Amino acid sequence: MNDDTSTSVTIRRETGPTMLLGSGNYFDYANPEAEDLTIEDYAYGLAFTGRFSGQCVNKRTGQRVFYSVAQHCEILSKLVPAELAYAALMHESGEVVCGDLTSPLKSMLPSYKTIEKACAAAIERRFRVPAEDVAAIKPYDIRLWASEREQLLNWDGRPWGASDNALPFDVLIEPKDPYTAAKDFLNRFSELAPFEAAAP
Template identity: 55%
Template structure:
């Protein structure tokens, strides 16, 4: 390991301590010792849409995690793309899930998140064979989430215009620990079948 990518073992600069006990350096994400458990729990304890989800069935506010979003998306992905779909939000495990409208106002944040995402994908050996395919799948998920988990104002969001939602309704799990367990189970299952 080069000095530039050597892991750090204490808080220096823009660094956070992860649940695994290792450190994550935003200036050197490639050298950070991120674990799959850090990813699973990081995504499971973050809500999509800044926590503003509402069930279309009950009209009640619900918790819908980034981890569940990734698991559902991996289920819809074609063979050869499933692991990339599961891990497509890996950067959010450390950076958080900032809403896209706010993220559009923060170009420096977007650059840091993209670098963290690339480092995470590399660390876990995930190759995205088609970024366009993953993006299209993500936008179909967004259209499905708007239909099932957001209050209806009668408008379709511009980012999903023309995208067909998936048929199956999303039922939020609401238990972050269960979402983390399901994420890890999906990760191991995809590894076993060579995805």
């Protein structure tokens, strides 16, 4: 059996390597203009993507839990200064179509990082998210990561490196199911998005 032939059957390549979205539209990784990506594709894509590759444990209960990237974004949008809230909500744009690889694995895959950045940039343009605002939320994102590690990872408290000194936010994280996370993300989008961002 020809491996190339069997692979081509599972990948739509009329215009490039494309992904079929929940809306029925396609996203082209080779030419990621993202104009056909809807906000529902965005919200549900992140709501069904588990943060930390699904390895979350509620430290208060000891139970495994699902915690989505969509909820992470919604929470962050409420922790940053108001002028950065929209960028915080939309700062994981690349993960909508590229998934959420853990940082250690991502560091070993430079070509993946290049593709993810190109996809994120295209999606951020589609939804009118200023690139400088996405860059500005990084310190807040790191603080939320520290909060998530404390509450949702089976972490023993030892630092992960010499620069591991992020101050967690005083926030209680209550993981939501994917449908609730998507609904809350969409509601937050309707509160924050510039009018032109919602247009197809």
